[in-house]
Amino acid sequence: MIKGFDSYTVDFTYYIQLINKQFTNVIEKGRPLFKTNADDLFEAFLLEIPNEYRQRYTCSACKKFVEDYGNIVTLSEDGKVEAALWGDFDGLMAPAFRRLKELVEKADIVDVFITSKEILGVPCAGGFNHMHINVPDKIRYTGKINTDMQMMFEKREDFRMLKQYIEEYPYDVAVDANNILNSEHLYRFEKCLGISNWYMNLHKKLQFNKKYSDNILWHAVATAPPGYCHIKNTMIGTLLDDIKFGLDFDTIANRFAKKMNPLQYQRPQTNPTRGNIEQGEKIVEKLGIKKSFSRRYARLDELNTIWEYNDFSETTGKGFFGHIKIKNVNKTNKSVDIPVTKITWKKFEKRVLTNASKIEFLVPKHGNFTALLTATHQEAPPIFQWDNLEKRNPFSWYVYTNGSPCTRWNLKNDYCNVTGICYQPSMWYGEYPHQGKSIFILLDSAKDVNGTQSNCLFPEMLINDLREIRKTIEAYSKEATLEGVNEASACGYRLDYGREWNVSFRVTTSTGVYNYILDRWD
Template sequence: MTSHINNTYDNSNDQYPHFSEAIKNVFSNFGSKPLFTTGVEDLFEVFLNNLPQEARQHYTCSCCRHFVSRFGGLVSISEDGEISSVLWDEDRTPTFFVESVKAMKGIVLNSKVTGVFFSSERTLGQPNSGGWNHMSVSLPEEKVYRSRLKTAGQEMAEKKEDFRILNAGLGEFPLDIVNQAVTLLESESLYRSDICIGIAKFLQGLHSKHRDTQNSLTRDNITWLAVATAPSGFCHIKSSMIGTLLDDISEGYSVDVISRRFAEKMNPSNYMRSQSSPSQGNIQQAEKIVEKLGIAKSLKRRYARFDEIPQFIWKEKETVKEAVKKVGGVFSGITPKEKLTTPNNVMNLPSTVMTFDKFRRTVIPTAESIEVMVDKPNRLMALVTASDTDAPNILQWDNTFSWYYHGGIDGEIKRRVESAGGKYEGNEIRCSLIWEGYTDLDLHCITPRGEHIFYGQKQSNCSGWLDVDANGGRATTQYPVENIRWSEGSAVNGHYHFYVHNYCERGDGTTPYKVELEINGEVFVFNGLASGTGYKLDVFKFDYKRGQRPNIVNVNQYSSDGSWNVPVNGFVKVKGVTDSPNHWGEVKVAHSGHHIFFLLDECKDLSQGKGRGFFNEMLKSDLREIRKTLEAYTANAPIDEIESASACGVGYSKDSDWNLFVKVTSNNSTRLIKIDRWD
């Protein structure tokens, strides 16, 4: 530090180099913690005014003035809301500067926190200039703010808004309401509760800390610390799913009503899904953000392979075939019969019921082979990863793997039908057509009585009804669906004939589509490609007799129960058991749920999982503002490399009942175990 005003002052006894190092040492104790700004002003004048009169002119340099004015008020916040100066500590300061440091520290500790601090520069201050050293500190590398989308200042502004929104939410939903929400979420009575339990407990903990202090500044400090450390989205209570739950509890709804409303909103086909197409402005903004982040290649997804999974709870032991010694005789080319790896005298033990937690602790460690009963097709799942392994990761966790469940595919049709006012559930016969874009595809049915149900005659005398018709006459939606149905007990016996007609092609000449036929709860799917205006193709023909399974005539159709290449209602060999990818590695992303996947032999999704490459709820916070466009993108993007998919199976989450039957062989005995729940 120097001044050009008073060059006659002798500062050889001030120990300024030690003072400068003391500042760095004090700061190093807080560097890894969140830092906060305060409302202090004129702090450098306090520094000068507490120096000896004769020395003040010597310490008036602009570099140090800038450092103290800009960073001198930085603080850290403890769990109980107490603030600490991250620069000023009189106990480590040379005697000459003690009074100045004490005075600055006192003002800082009595100030109000105003925001979370971020810097895109690692060095705070200017260490030296003109041959003189000045006050400065350095952030740890991991604390330097780096984003291609926002400046450090913009991030600080967003945190201030988070603080405002979080405070408003805390005021609207008192602790007793939050406690009820936590109780409900922990009771396992709410579908996919694991997604919301993290934010509910976050709010509960905040309320409890606020209750334990009467000081308003301390309460604000506790909230600022929460804002700085909370996962993305946790501060936006009203606009998140937890806000809906808290609203319902505040309104006094019954548990049954709350559970039903919660399940509807948390359904994978609805949760964080856009209800309308992105505008042209949204798409252009998304293009800019994708370019800035360099993630164009990251959006392309493919099916994961079993050998890519980095960690397992249990993995099938690989059988190594013994090398056969060639004898060079006439029969040297014949491979001898392999020895049986499983003894014939395996003992069947009585079946038992246990939780997965107990199964993991007591059964898995000695298991030689595991089989699971595949009796719930909606539990079928697939792991997906980035096609380009060198592309930046777009997910919240430290790997590129995501997952989807079989039920989520058909859930998109359900979402669209119900959003358009149609009836998806509770029908005897239902046939739904789905496609993307403004093309006008039409679904037709010739009924057993010869009536024709289509856009020109939406209801028939035999109770059939086209209750949803899309893009007829003009382009109205990029996410169309059509739905013909018969309510329970209303379908007549006889021959049904469904076909698809491309009335007006408004795309690039061809339009992929999917038709879902449900008969008494059993679902069949047809995938087709409409080749242009005038295209017409039969998709389902069958003779219906109530109470009997129809024999559907169409070589391209398949039952959704069998579309994963594994037998339903039978035991299938397990290759490995693993946690969901958000729980791999050292850093867990618990608020995204916890699932256990039993990866099965030869299991794969033959439908190629179009639209399931990633979900908005899994993406990094940088991508939230363009999620509508990303959803439209992934809805049209099939997942690549289905032929190599070997990381598929069945999945169970922590918040739902399992009722999974498992057959385990170990120590020459086989046990049939029913896993009823997580723990």
């Protein structure tokens, strides 16, 4: 570059601003970034500059920037390419930048672009301004386990595998699998519904846009939730294999149920190796999550509830006995016994909860009793998929496989006051469909009397960074204990999406007392 403020130097500063504006506009569209195989870009750039100015712009810093980052593009969902840095600029140097745009948009994608850098290129050196871009925080890679280059390698492998699986499990097989899961006849089907929908929709895009098939796959790789590209190694892969091999529905359902057993699904079946334990030590240290493994029972006042019981009992407020609650005589206009109403959860939530002053739940002798848990140390870093630093949500839960007796939970087979109702924690602040859906009916005085012999760090709930050490975490969890059992006030009954419930509620409103049977979600 040349010093001074002649028209061409000022013009080039203007183009640096345009490059950053183009990059910002691409980022604001929310599209992922990719590397192409376009090369020799700086030479192509110089060839479009008039001969008399070419030597002035033969700059090593700018050359390195163009060769390292000039081939970055972005993709739409349908696979159309747009240069991330170069646009239809105007002015004296517009032909040079248009040439770069043309070359990178014609090239093939070879990588997902991931960077941990705040700035790409060198803004200023030797008194000259050079091509560079500022990387917004929202797209910078901040992982502590792998480097950005390692993550790019993983994405490259995901692309290779996904392309293989698209051929191995064609569209009709994907549709059959999706239809079976959506029929809700398979045990714990909700765990696979998210990835099944994703895979079938990907097949649909490829069916209607074969011209950009590789680009569509790259976009899928860059935007897929963790593990979605590993079709063969998931339960959806087992289902796809069974369909492909022509097994009948009963056989498919039985095989699926066996593998989805909570004691088997994503649960290591052998003790961790010495190497896995040592790797676990390193990962825990890198992530700074040692305190995150300490768990306790949650309290009702900590939860994101959709309904809570408010005790409106009066007191006299006077004298020595002024704090004692007066017997509440329910004043209603009800004069006729109303039969039990069978209702879905969605209708119950919309029509009943808003007017309910009191709710009672008929506790079954044996069933899906549950406890909500949280971090002992609230400042501990996130380890659950639905928890993050921007919106903390360190809550989790446990139920016993095949249920447990009500007596274990300090309850009896009778109506019990409901203290609160909430959705499962993974539904509070975002969408995590592979975690399923459920409602927690929190019950007065309910708690796991004997406590569980684990602190319930289940692999299917944890962040992807911990996947490779799940055997070590499982072994640790089995020996760890939960704190705060005496203070627990967030225990009760779990109603899972996709199952028939037929559970009874008694609801008090300003107009009377009504009986309901909730039979299913919707």
